[in-house]
Amino acid sequence: MKLGVFVSDFRLTSDTLDRIKADKLGIILVENGVYHATTKEDGKSSPLLDKATNLYALSEDIQIRGMKDTDVDERVKVVNYSDVVDLIFNEYDKIAWL
Amino acid sequence: MGTLTIGCFPGVVGNMTYDFTLKLAEAAVDKGHKVNLWFSGNATSSIKANQKHLKDYPTAEIYLKALLEKGVEICTCEACSLSRGIKKPEGIEGVQWNAMHWYLAKIHGSDRVLQIGGE
Amino acid sequence: MGDVKLAYIVQKAQYKSESSRLAITHAIAYQTVEVLLDDGDNVIPTLCFVGEGVLGIQKGQNTMDVYGVTSTETHMKNTLLVDLDVLVCKEDLDKYGIPEDAMPNADEMGADKTIQVVPFSEIQKAMEESKHILFF
Numbered sequence: 001m002k003l004g005v006f007v008s009d010f011r012l013t014s015d016t017l018d019r020i021k022a023d024k025l026g027i028i029l030v031e032n033g034v035y036h037a038t039t040k041e042d043g044k045s046s047p048l049l050d051k052a053t054n055l056y057a058l059s060e061d062i063q064i065r066g067m068k069d070t071d072v073d074e075r076v077k078v079v080n081y082s083d084v085v086d087l088i089f090n091e092y093d094k095i096a097w098l
Numbered sequence: 099m100g101t102l103t104i105g106c107f108p109g110v111v112g113n114m115t116y117d118f119t120l121k122l123a124e125a126a127v128d129k130g131h132k133v134n135l136w137f138s139g140n141a142t143s144s145i146k147a148n149q150k151h152l153k154d155y156p157t158a159e160i161y162l163k164a165l166l167e168k169g170v171e172i173c174t175c176e177a178c179s180l181s182r183g184i185k186k187p188e189g190i191e192g193v194q195w196n197a198m199h200w201y202l203a204k205i206h207g208s209d210r211v212l213q214i215g216g217e
Numbered sequence: 218m219g220d221v222k223l224a225y226i227v228q229k230a231q232y233k234s235e236s237s238r239l240a241i242t243h244a245i246a247y248q249t250v251e252v253l254l255d256d257g258d259n260v261i262p263t264l265c266f267v268g269e270g271v272l273g274i275q276k277g278q279n280t281m282d283v284y285g286v287t288s289t290e291t292h293m294k295n296t297l298l299v300d301l302d303v304l305v306c307k308e309d310l311d312k313y314g315i316p317e318d319a320m321p322n323a324d325e326m327g328a329d330k331t332i333q334v335v336p337f338s339e340i341q342k343a344m345e346e347s348k349h350i351l352f353f
Binding site: 105138139197198201203208210211213217 | 218221223229234235236239242243246247249250252253254258259260262349350351352353
């Protein structure tokens with residue numbers, strides 16, 4: 001399955017993402033989830049970024065937190081709401097909000 | 099064009115997930131998709147009419163009315179709403195009231211479903 | 218369009234988040250959805266409990282006595298009565314030291330279904346076989 005997963009928290013309380021298997025897995029970082037893309041803890045990038053090769057972060061949620069799109073880890077593609085809609089309909093056949 | 103059904107459970111005040119939901123719904127309908135919006139749990143408090151928009155607090159009514167005008171179908175869980183002291187005549191005009199099977203019926207005809215759990 | 222399979226994944230413990238209870242009641246709602254669908258159409262949820270979602274579903278609950286609300290145990294029994302498939306992740310039960318025989322059943326109410334304690338791979342399979350996945 002092609003699964004797009006929304007992550008909206010910086011702290012993950014579930015290991016579900018570690019266990020789900022998908023032929024194509026995409027992680028869409030929104031709300032406080034964008035900190036995974038912008039913030040290093042003790043100098044290290046978020047381990048979440050190692051869990052998928054298709055990573056996205058919502059530009060609007062980066063900007064409202066006083067950060068810039070250029071602050072984002074190079075593995076992460078910055079997208080807007082319109083792009084997210086296209087991801088939902090064109091790139092993944094199932095979507096989930098963890 | 100496809101159909102997106104979103105189940106939204108978080109309340110309008112307390113976090114930004116509710117705001118995200120409405121923004122996503124708007125973006126989808128603006129691109130020509132059909133959008134259904136189901137409110138359950140604390141999200142059902144958002145359908146009460148005559149909300150005062152204080153700038154320190156997120157608000158729902160003006161955005162819900164805009165979505166309704168764009169053709170988004172919005173329905174609140176009747177039991178969740180009643181349990182929060184909201185009566186149907188007090189609700190925003192155009193927002194439907196129904197039971198959980200409304201959500202499941204919309205899911206049946208949807209290309210994509212995003213279930214956003216709440217508090 | 219026929220049947221549409223859904224995987225409901227409960228990953229939050231009961232009695233803190235309302236979502237985890239609403240997952241169960243939204244699954245039970247499949248019983249009446251036909252009134253809104255064309256003949257021959259239906260939705261078929263499979264209710265799955267993983268991670269902390271396995272907490273708060275065991276038998277022996279007395280929520281009605283203490284707080285005056287329906288217990289999750291009662292909701293779980295109702296899922297069995299309406300013939301839903303209920304899968305509980307074995308690895309997570311083991312992780313939290315919950316024995317399989319702590320899972321409620323609705324035998325005395327005449328239910329044919331029982332809760333199935335399964336490895337996560339079975340829940341993965343349920344997600345793959347479903348058209349939509351709903352996390353609660």
